[in-house]
Each structure stands twice: as C-alpha cells, then as structure tokens.
Amino acid sequence: MNRATARVPNAAASATPSVAALLARAAGGDRAAFDGAVEFLYDQLVALARAQLRREAVGPTLETGALVHEAYLRLNGGRRDGGTGPGWADRGHFLAVGATAIRRVLVDHARQARVLECRYFAGLTEKETAVASGVGLRTVTRDWAKACAWLRRALQSDAAAGDAGRDGRG
Numbered sequence: 001m002n003r004a005t006a007r008v009p010n011a012a013a014s015a016t017p018s019v020a021a022l023l024a025r026a027a028g029g030d031r032a033a034f035d036g037a038v039e040f041l042y043d044q045l046v047a048l049a050r051a052q053l054r055r056e057a058v059g060p061t062l063e064t065g066a067l068v069h070e071a072y073l074r075l076n077g078g079r080r081d082g083g084t085g086p087g088w089a090d091r092g093h094f095l096a097v098g099a100t101a102i103r104r105v106l107v108d109h110a111r112q113a114r115v116l117e118c119r120y121f122a123g124l125t126e127k128e129t130a131v132a133s134g135v136g137l138r139t140v141t142r143d144w145a146k147a148c149a150w151l152r153r154a155l156q157s158d159a160a161a162g163d164a165g166r167d168g169r170g
Contacts, residue, residue, distance in 0.1 A: 027087030
C-alpha cells in the first residue's frame with residue numbers, strides 16, 4: 001500500500017466500537033454496551049416498527065416510539081436492573097430479534113385490546129372472554145389486570161392535570 005492509498009485511522013472512529021463488539025459485550029452483561037448498540041441501531045428499529053404499524057390496524061393507541069421502547073425492554077430481557085437479554089451474533093441477528101420483539105408487542109397489544117372489548121364493552125366474564133378470544137384464562141386475567149392498571153394511571157394522570165389547571169399551577 002502506498003502513501004496515496006494509505007489511510008490514517010481517525011482517532012474518534014477507532015475509539016467507537018463496532019455494533020458487533022457492542023453486542024458481544026452486551027451478551028456478557030454489559031448494559032452500557034447494550035444501550036450503545038440500541039442507540040446505534042435505533043433508527044433501524046424505528047423503521048421496523050413503522051413498517052409493522054403500517055401493516056396492522058392498531059389505531060392511534062400505539063405510537064412508533066412507544067412500540068420501539070417496549071421492544072427495547074423485551075430485547076433487554078425485560079430487566080430494569082441493568083441485565084441484558086441473550087447474546088446476538090451480529091447486527092442482522094439483533095435486528096431480526098428486534099423485529100420479532102416488535103411483532104410480539106403488537107400481538108400482545110391486539111390481544112389486550114380484545115380482552116378489554118370483551119370484558120368492558122361486552123360485559124363478558126373472564127372465562128367467557130378466554131373462550132371468545134381463544135386464549136387461556138390466566139392470559140385474560142393478566143391482560144385484564146394490565147388494562148385496569150393502565151386505566152387507573154391514565155385517570156389519575158388526567159385528574160392531576162385537571163387539578164393543576166384549576167389551581168393555577170399548570
């Protein structure tokens with residue numbers, strides 16, 4: 001290689017680890033490496049989420065950002081303690097697992113919406129909802145508990161925002 005074709009390594013570029021290196025470190029439990037890999041691949045995860053949302057009729061209740069963030073938690077093994085999920089072979093493997101996580105979030109969201117419709121709007125029991133939805137009773141019980149918790153939080157948040165507005169705080 002002559003001087004004209006030789007490249008001097010950029011110090012900043014060589015200090016930035018590759019996605020593969022970040023994923024390898026993440027497999028060993030390095031939370032910062034996992035977050036770095038996600039940050040590096042975030043735009044691609046958003047593109048995957050947008051593509052999935054275009055194919056689904058989920059309505060305005062699930063936005064791209066929320067979908068990616070829920071998938072992040074699943075990729076992270078659902079842990080908030082700094083642990084990471086399983087090892088990933090490379091960027092393509094990580095994105096494939098990410099696409100699967102996004103799809104599972106959408107499936108869970110649709111199932112939870114169905115449980116809410118059956119229980120709240122149709123007045124079905126948990127057992128009737130399980131039969132109508134084709135899922136187990138424990139799944140319906142879990143989804144119903146999540147829906148109730150979400151509704152409580154949303155109502156408390158709305159009430160707090162309304163109180164702040166009336167008190168002149170908001």
